Amino acid sequence: MVARFHAAAWVAATVITATPGRAAAQHIASDHRSWHASHIALAGAFAIALWMDAAQTREAVRRGYQEQNPVLGPHPSVGRINSYTVAAGLSVLAAAAVAPRRARPWLLGAALAIETLAIAGNARAGLSVKFP
Numbered sequence: 001m002v003a004r005f006h007a008a009a010w011v012a013a014t015v016i017t018a019t020p021g022r023a024a025a026q027h028i029a030s031d032h033r034s035w036h037a038s039h040i041a042l043a044g045a046f047a048i049a050l051w052m053d054a055a056q057t058r059e060a061v062r063r064g065y066q067e068q069n070p071v072l073g074p075h076p077s078v079g080r081i082n083s084y085t086v087a088a089g090l091s092v093l094a095a096a097a098v099a100p101r102r103a104r105p106w107l108l109g110a111a112l113a114i115e116t117l118a119i120a121g122n123a124r125a126g127l128s129v130k131f132p
Contacts, residue, residue, distance in 0.1 A: 035104070042108035043093060049115035050092075052129045054085040056122035065125065 035043075057067065058078055066074045072084055092111045096104050 034101075036101075039096070039104050039108065042105060042112060043096060046092060046108055046112045046115060047089060049112055049119060050085060050089050053115050053118045053122065054081055055129045056119065056127040057081050059127050060122065060125070063127075065127075068121075 057069075057072075057076075058081055060067065061076060061078065061081065067076055069084075072080060076084070092108070096107050099107050
C-alpha cells in the first residue's frame, strides 16, 4: 500500500512539474523556430567568414606568425584551430537559435562584423584564402 502511494505521488509530482515546463518549452520553440530569409543569409555569411578566418589562421601558423586570439594562444595547432572554429560557430548559431527573433539579426550581424574585421586584419598581414 505504501509503495502504491509513493508511486502515485511520484507520478503526480512528475505530471504537475513537467506540464508547465513542457508548455513553456513548446512556446519558446515555436517562437524561435522560424528564421527569416535574412537570418539565414546572415548565418550563412557568418559561417563562410568563420571558415575564411580559420583558413587564414592555419596559414599564419604555417608561416610562424603569432596568433592574436588569446583563447587559441600564440602558436596553436591546426587541431586546436579547427576545434575552436567548430565551437565558435556552433556557439554563435546556437545563441542565434534561442535568441528572440528581433535580436537574432543583431547577434548574427555582430558575429559577422567581428569575423570580417579578423579577415581584413589577416589580409593586411599578407594572409589570403586560396580556393582549391
